[in-house]
Amino acid sequence: xVGSASTDLAxxxxxxxxxxxxxxxxEIPVLSIVDLGIVREVSDDCVALTPTYSGCPAxxxxxxxxxxxxxxxxxxxxxxxxxxxxxxxTSMISEAxxxxxxxxGISPPVDRPGPAECPRCSSQRTQEVSRFGSTxxxxxxxxxxxxxxxxxFKCH
Amino acid sequence: xxxxxxQNLFSALIQLGDDALILSQRLCEWSGHAPTxxxxxxxxxxxxxxxxxxxxxxxxxxxxxxxxxxxxxxxYRRDHNEFRNCLIVxxxxxxxxxxxxRHFFYSAYALPMYQGLAKSTDEHLAAIAEKAIKELxxxxxxxxxxxxRLGDGTEExxxxxxxxxxxxxxxxxxxxxEDAAWSDLVDANVVPSRKGLREEFDATVLDxxxxxxxxxxxxxxxITGGREGRHSEHLSLLLAEMQVLSRAHPEAAW
Ligand SMILES: [Zn+2]
Numbered sequence: 001x002v003g004s005a006s007t008d009l010a011x012x013x014x015x016x017x018x019x020x021x022x023x024x025x026x027e028i029p030v031l032s033i034v035d036l037g038i039v040r041e042v043s044d045d046c047v048a049l050t051p052t053y054s055g056c057p058a059x060x061x062x063x064x065x066x067x068x069x070x071x072x073x074x075x076x077x078x079x080x081x082x083x084x085x086x087x088x089x090t091s092m093i094s095e096a097x098x099x100x101x102x103x104x105g106i107s108p109p110v111d112r113p114g115p116a117e118c119p120r121c122s123s124q125r126t127q128e129v130s131r132f133g134s135t136x137x138x139x140x141x142x143x144x145x146x147x148x149x150x151x152x153f154k155c156h
Numbered sequence: 157x158x159x160x161x162x163q164n165l166f167s168a169l170i171q172l173g174d175d176a177l178i179l180s181q182r183l184c185e186w187s188g189h190a191p192t193x194x195x196x197x198x199x200x201x202x203x204x205x206x207x208x209x210x211x212x213x214x215x216x217x218x219x220x221x222x223x224x225x226x227x228x229x230x231x232y233r234r235d236h237n238e239f240r241n242c243l244i245v246x247x248x249x250x251x252x253x254x255x256x257x258r259h260f261f262y263s264a265y266a267l268p269m270y271q272g273l274a275k276s277t278d279e280h281l282a283a284i285a286e287k288a289i290k291e292l293x294x295x296x297x298x299x300x301x302x303x304x305r306l307g308d309g310t311e312e313x314x315x316x317x318x319x320x321x322x323x324x325x326x327x328x329x330x331x332x333x334e335d336a337a338w339s340d341l342v343d344a345n346v347v348p349s350r351k352g353l354r355e356e357f358d359a360t361v362l363d364x365x366x367x368x369x370x371x372x373x374x375x376x377x378x379i380t381g382g383r384e385g386r387h388s389e390h391l392s393l394l395l396a397e398m399q400v401l402s403r404a405h406p407e408a409a410w
Contacts, residue, residue: 054208054287054288054291055205055206055208057204083283084280085282087283131294132198136201136204
């Protein structure tokens with residue numbers, strides 16, 4: 001009996017994760033909130049999310065979108081809580097997330113020092129143009145080979 | 157005793173939150189006016205980080221106070237003499253050089269401050285600080301980079317930086333003023349000692365200014381009082397603009 005109860009729980013958690021995997025980040029919609037690594041905890045009655053930046057205006061939108069997605073899937077009684085610690089970092093973006101970012105034209109964050117990789121031609125002959133880009137999480141770079149400007153997800 | 161602790165914590169949270177809020181509002185004034193598009197975006201992003209930190213701190217202050225106020229009511233319904241920010245953050249922007257020098261001084265103070273707060277025995281404050289550190293590191297790199305570039309730039313940029321330095325220097329001591337409530341929290345390992353941070357701050361400032369080729373100004377008479385609610389007229393004008401909509405339409409929602 002204990003086994004089956006924990007199986008039910010595992011099934012429910014998997015269902016919840018599947019719902020969350022369908023919630024896009026409003027600023028980079030190609031990424032889901034799961035890819036982004038901001039889903040901190042999934043339990044039977046609660047989903048914990050963590051903000052990317054303290055002032056990220058997307059946090060409210062994400063919370064609302066998650067609420068809607070959960071309600072639509074029949075999980076009205078699963079609550080959402082926001083946790084601050086441990087603080088989100090770009091290392092929490094999943095491998096799948098990195099791939100999606102590249103395909104979308106955004107150079108994913110890198111943990112090593114040195115240049116960002118051009119998402120178009122994979123060149124590393126690239127240069128930072130501005131620390132601050134179109135959203136708080138991105139910097140503006142330029143490729144020395146294909147000459148294209150691109151966004152680079154800041155390592156944070 | 158618990159109530160007294162809460163009053164101390166409220167007072168500290170207001171000081172930290174007001175610093176971030178007022179500086180954020182100042183930076184917002186650059187939106188659409190910065191020298192280049194990249195700088196415009198960067199200053200708005202710095203402002204966004206700060207308003208995020210202010211929201212977390214002031215909401216928490218409201219919770220600790222327990223009388224039903226939240227971040228919004230604390231930001232929009234207090235008068236100038238109830239604000240506890242340090243004086244440097246309310247100073248007018250001046251030119252880009254003065255703005256970035258002010259930001260350098262603030263982040264050179266705030267980064268070690270939040271590194272200390274991240275070790276707070278108050279878990280929620282520690283969590284807020286842990287997030288803020290990552291942001292403030294950027295603020296420090298950005299502003300110190302520009303201070304060096306402008307100080308070591310043209311004759312014009314150097315002259316302007318010296319003028320900004322001469323003006324802002326008098327507000328440094330005010331950032332480090334520690335009242336009795338703050339000292340009590342230091343003893344309880346809730347916040348780091350401001351006096352204890354001064355040495356690191358001085359070393360950082362000396363290093364960056366010397367790389368910028370800027371000499372320290374002559375000794376000036378320091379102006380203090382921000383932490384006690386004694387502000388310059390600049391704060392009243394800033395608040396008038398920041399609060400006008402909320403005060404004119406008190407219960408408006410959209
Ligand atoms: Zn390229």
